[in-house]
Amino acid sequence: MNKTKSIVLLSISVVLIIFLAVFCFMPAKLAIGNYDYYSPVNQLVHSLDLANGNYITFDIENADTDKLDETISVLQNRMKLIEERLGVQGISQAILSTTNNTLSVQIPDDEEIDIGSMFNILGSQGDLVISLKEDGSEPFIPYDDEGNKLSWADCIEKCIAIYDNTASKNPYGISLTVNEYGLNALKEGTAGVKEDSTLYFIMDGEVIGKPSLKSQITNKTNQITGYNTVAMAQTLAIKFISGMYPLDITNTMDYQTVNPTLGENSLLALGIALLAVVVVSVVVFIVKYGLMGVAYALSLGLFLILLVLSYAYLPLNQYFSLSAAVGVLFGICVFIAYNLLFTKLLKRQYNSSDKKTFSTAFAEAYSYLLKIVLDSGVCLLLAAILFWIISTGIVSTFAMAIVFSTILSIVCVLLFTRGYIKSLRKITQDDKKFKLTAEVK
Amino acid sequence: MYNLTKVFKITFTVLICLILIGVVFTFVFGANTFATLGNGQQLIYSVEHKENEDYSSEISAAKKFLKEQNAGIITVQKRFDANDKVNALLFTFKTDKDLEQSVTIGEKVCIVTKINSTPAVRVVVRAAIASGAVLAVLFVYLAIRFSKNNWVAHSVGFLVTALVNIFASYSILQILGQFGYQYDSTIMSACIYSIMATVFLFILFISSAKNYSASKNVSLEQAVEPALKRIFCMMSFVFGLIGLFCILLMAICGNGFVIVLLPVLSATVVTFASGFFVAPYLFKALLKNQPIRQKTENQ
Numbered sequence: 001m002n003k004t005k006s007i008v009l010l011s012i013s014v015v016l017i018i019f020l021a022v023f024c025f026m027p028a029k030l031a032i033g034n035y036d037y038y039s040p041v042n043q044l045v046h047s048l049d050l051a052n053g054n055y056i057t058f059d060i061e062n063a064d065t066d067k068l069d070e071t072i073s074v075l076q077n078r079m080k081l082i083e084e085r086l087g088v089q090g091i092s093q094a095i096l097s098t099t100n101n102t103l104s105v106q107i108p109d110d111e112e113i114d115i116g117s118m119f120n121i122l123g124s125q126g127d128l129v130i131s132l133k134e135d136g137s138e139p140f141i142p143y144d145d146e147g148n149k150l151s152w153a154d155c156i157e158k159c160i161a162i163y164d165n166t167a168s169k170n171p172y173g174i175s176l177t178v179n180e181y182g183l184n185a186l187k188e189g190t191a192g193v194k195e196d197s198t199l200y201f202i203m204d205g206e207v208i209g210k211p212s213l214k215s216q217i218t219n220k221t222n223q224i225t226g227y228n229t230v231a232m233a234q235t236l237a238i239k240f241i242s243g244m245y246p247l248d249i250t251n252t253m254d255y256q257t258v259n260p261t262l263g264e265n266s267l268l269a270l271g272i273a274l275l276a277v278v279v280v281s282v283v284v285f286i287v288k289y290g291l292m293g294v295a296y297a298l299s300l301g302l303f304l305i306l307l308v309l310s311y312a313y314l315p316l317n318q319y320f321s322l323s324a325a326v327g328v329l330f331g332i333c334v335f336i337a338y339n340l341l342f343t344k345l346l347k348r349q350y351n352s353s354d355k356k357t358f359s360t361a362f363a364e365a366y367s368y369l370l371k372i373v374l375d376s377g378v379c380l381l382l383a384a385i386l387f388w389i390i391s392t393g394i395v396s397t398f399a400m401a402i403v404f405s406t407i408l409s410i411v412c413v414l415l416f417t418r419g420y421i422k423s424l425r426k427i428t429q430d431d432k433k434f435k436l437t438a439e440v441k
Numbered sequence: 442m443y444n445l446t447k448v449f450k451i452t453f454t455v456l457i458c459l460i461l462i463g464v465v466f467t468f469v470f471g472a473n474t475f476a477t478l479g480n481g482q483q484l485i486y487s488v489e490h491k492e493n494e495d496y497s498s499e500i501s502a503a504k505k506f507l508k509e510q511n512a513g514i515i516t517v518q519k520r521f522d523a524n525d526k527v528n529a530l531l532f533t534f535k536t537d538k539d540l541e542q543s544v545t546i547g548e549k550v551c552i553v554t555k556i557n558s559t560p561a562v563r564v565v566v567r568a569a570i571a572s573g574a575v576l577a578v579l580f581v582y583l584a585i586r587f588s589k590n591n592w593v594a595h596s597v598g599f600l601v602t603a604l605v606n607i608f609a610s611y612s613i614l615q616i617l618g619q620f621g622y623q624y625d626s627t628i629m630s631a632c633i634y635s636i637m638a639t640v641f642l643f644i645l646f647i648s649s650a651k652n653y654s655a656s657k658n659v660s661l662e663q664a665v666e667p668a669l670k671r672i673f674c675m676m677s678f679v680f681g682l683i684g685l686f687c688i689l690l691m692a693i694c695g696n697g698f699v700i701v702l703l704p705v706l707s708a709t710v711v712t713f714a715s716g717f718f719v720a721p722y723l724f725k726a727l728l729k730n731q732p733i734r735q736k737t738e739n740q
Contacts, residue, residue, distance in 0.1 A: 097554035257521045262697035273689045323630040333679045340675045376644040383575045390571035393564040398630040
């Protein structure tokens with residue numbers, strides 16, 4: 001690669017970095033056709049500590065602590081299911097607070113789900129009745145081996161949303177799998193069915209499904225179809241599986257918004273602090289290592305762009321909180337440490353007593369760096385992935401941020417920093433510009 | 442650079458003392474948890490919407506009242522109605538004794554709700570389990586990775602340093618609890634951060650020592666101090682940047698950030714101190730006890 005080619009490649013790369021940086025970090029929202037375009041930084045989902053949330057209140061009957069705890073447990077189960085099934089991020093971090101007769105939930109504001117659906121899922125009693133009568137009389141009641149009455153939530157093993165590709169309209173539905181006790185109740189209830197009948201699924205007094213029946217039910221898995229959106233089917237599946245509130249709960253439809261728990265300008269302050277770290281590191285690198293510092297700055301630009309893109313587009317149910325920002329900061333610091341190591345190794349090899357050429361010193365420094373990066377990278381990733389898998393909530397997002405940023409640190413230092421130093425060296429052979437003459441023994 | 446034995450003795454003694462004080466404080470005063478982790482409360486102070494959104498007098502009145510009730514850290518949020526008009530201020534806090542469901546501040550009657558901490562406790566428990574699992578896995582990994590090259594110095598050295606770091610960082614927070622500091626479930630992020638920073642610094646130090654040992658043809662024991670010198674400035678800068686980030690945010694934004702970032706800052710200081718003043722001595726001491734066959738292999 002000659003000098004001209006290096007200059008051209010480097011110029012293209014700089015323009016590309018600037019373009020991608022603007023594309024990623026400008027908080028732009030443009031109306032294009034039927035869809036709005038959001039820049040990647042606008043697509044980051046923030047948790048309650050950094051973004052506005054919804055403050056929803058339900059009325060509950062006065063009750064003892066045990067029943068209140070059970071009610072909160074069902075509510076948390078529903079929120080977890082909303083997070084998993086409907087892709088609403090950070091909802092398990094909701095702040096729950098109670099008085100004797102109210103239950104308030106502070107949850108993140110998410111475009112994936114409207115507030116009406118949130119009320120529908122969280123505020124419904126979840127009282128499921130299965131019967132051959134439309135009014136719910138003569139319900140099927142499951143019992144355990146000792147003859148104790150069970151609720152249907154105790155008998156439902158699995159409930160997922162499905163798509164029926166044979167249906168001409170309303171193709172969405174749910175697939176419901178019950179356990180032995182549930183199956184016994186269904187068998188007993190439908191024992192007399194010999195001709196076309198209808199089985200009614202009634203939740204909180206409302207018929208939510210009425211599949212036709214031609215004979216006795218003998219399978220553990222059954223389907224109810226006839227819903228026109230997947231969200232509708234998912235909502236229903238969540239209600240089926242999460243069970244019934246032990247306390248009477250009333251949907252007040254009272255919701256308000258609250259600003260972030262860390263304060264109104266927390267996101268701005270966080271951005272400024274991260275920017276300060278980045279700017280200080282770039283200035284120090286350029287002052288101390290000259291063109292090698294420039295290579296670091298370009299590589300850091302790509303690192304940050306890739307990090308934002310991975311947060312915006314990877315479908316890993318990630319959301320951005322202050323903890324995640326600390327994880328990202330840790331990744332940035334790992335990246336800085338690797339780059340510092342690279343430049344120091346290069347300087348050391350180049351200035352060693354046996355008069356090496358730049359390319360020999362570069363190859364040796366890179367070889368040392370590769371060993372160190374692989375050794376430390378494996379340990380860091382092993383630990384971070386385990387933390388990500390085992391832990392939950394904000395701790396999990398913190399670990400995930402470390403995984404993303406460590407992988408990108410390794411990729412960027414091994415590919416981009418290396419590439420940029422090589423390109424810059426092709427452009428100028430002046431050791432002073434690389435600050436290579438300053439001795440490090 | 443410095444006398445390894447002397448600084449080890451001083452730093453290790455300080456860290457062990459910190460841990461002991463932390464244990465004593467935990468038993469005597471209990472865990473100084475914030476409202477979201479320790480079943481705290483939320484005070485709802487209704488306000489009329491103001492165009493300039495300046496509620497400083499209401500905020501100071503409520504904070505004064507809560508401080509009189511021995512509340513520790515207090516965070517404030519604005520609550521908006523459907524027309525985006527502020528209709529209440531939410532104060533999250535924890536006091537020694539729960540307030541009644543209705544309190545009067547000046548002439549204003551405010552509702553007090555009780556925060557349910559079950560989700561936060563679950564996060565802490567799962568993260569504690571994860572920390573144990575990760576420490577065990579890293580111990581085994583380092584033992585296998587360096588099985589031919591004195592695994593004891595590598596794996597035991599790392600494990601002891603990591604445990605000292607975790608407990609010393611926690612102890613600092615327990616001591617700060619006497620000055621009003623309270624932590625929430627994000628403390629576990631700082632614990633994880635401490636483990637990650639320890640393993641990173643430890644591997645970097647070992648690699649640097651091995652590099653020096655190979656290039657200068659000296660034993661690994663002899664390479665420990667020059668290797669430390671090589672990475673000291675570099676890692677001071679890196680840890681300094683993390684410190685800068687934490688101090689900047691805590692100074693500018695206050696309470697909410699202090700809850701999350703003080704544990705990170707504490708872990709940063711402890712990890713740096715132990716990474717340079719404790720781990721190298723431990724590593725060297727454990728190396729000295731290695732079998733002669735392995736010593737020869739290293740050389």
